[in-house]
Amino acid sequence: MTDSPPRRQAVALAYGEQSDAPRVVAMGYGNVAERIIEQARTQGVHVHDEPALVALLMQLELDQQIPPQLYDVIAELLVWTYELRDKRYS
Template sequence: MSLPDHVPRQAIALTYDGQQAPTLSAKGDDQLAEAILAIAREYEVPIYENAELVKLLARMELGDSIPEPLYRTIAEIIAFAWHLKGKFPAGQDPDAPPVERDITARY
C-alpha cells in the first residue's frame, strides 16, 4: 500500500455575525483552497489549521450553520482569533487575569 503523491488541500471559511451560529461561507480543494487562504491572508484573517475539522465542515453546504456539536470548538477558535487581533466581546476586560477551569468537564 502506498500513499498518494499529492494529498488535496482543503480550506473552508466561516462567517460569524455575533448573533447566530457561524455559517459556512466558502469551501474548496486545491486551487480554490489556496485562493480562500490567500484572501484570508490579504484581509489579515487568522488562519486555523485542523484537517479533521475541515473535513467535517466541508461536508456542509454553503450557507449552512455549523452543527451544534461543534459550537464549543468553533467558539474557542473564534475567541482565540479575536484575541490575536486584539478584539474582545463587549463587557469583557482584556486585562483581567485568566480564569482557570476544567476544559474536559461537560457543561
C-alpha cells in the same frame, strides 16, 4: 506507485450579529482552497489549519450554519483568534 500529497481543503466561516451560529461562506479543494486561504490572509483574517475540523466542515453546504455539535470548538477558535488579534495590536 508514488504517494501524492493530499489535496488542500479550505472552509471559510462567517459570523454576524444577526446569525445564530457561524455559517459556511466558502469552501473548496486544491486551487480553490489556496485562493480562499490567500484571500483570508490578504484581508487580515487568521487562518487556522486543523485537518480534522476542516474535514467535518467540508461536509456542510454553503450558507449552512455549523451544527450545535461544533459550537464549542468553533467558539474556542474564535476566542483564540481574538486573543491573537489583541496581542498583535497591543
